[in-house]
Amino acid sequence: MGMIRSLISLCFLGIFLFVGFTVPLGQRTLFGHVSNIWSADETQELVDGVKESSVPLVDRVKRGVQAGLADGEDAQPSPDAPVSSEAPTSEQL
Numbered sequence: 001m002g003m004i005r006s007l008i009s010l011c012f013l014g015i016f017l018f019v020g021f022t023v024p025l026g027q028r029t030l031f032g033h034v035s036n037i038w039s040a041d042e043t044q045e046l047v048d049g050v051k052e053s054s055v056p057l058v059d060r061v062k063r064g065v066q067a068g069l070a071d072g073e074d075a076q077p078s079p080d081a082p083v084s085s086e087a088p089t090s091e092q093l
Contacts (some may be wrong), residue, residue: 021028028036037043 023029025033
């Protein structure tokens with residue numbers, strides 16, 4: 001069943017790509033319109049504005065990840081610690 005579904009999905013993807021690259025919708029194909037919209041000055045201004053406004057968020061996420069990694073290094077067990085094969089209980093979590 002999974003293989004049939006994958007083949008059908010692959011066929012639909014192929015049909016979509018074929019139509020997107022070859023069938024004209026007015027003066028351009030679907031992907032021609034998308035390319036034209038993406039290269040427009042207004043779109044590039046919007047992209048630049050989003051990049052500028054997301055800098056504080058990206059910095060905050062980076063600091064959080066670095067802090068989490070630093071906390072995780074402290075929580076690493078020593079190599080000499082015994083290894084338990086039992087699943088942790090809810091109290092241990």
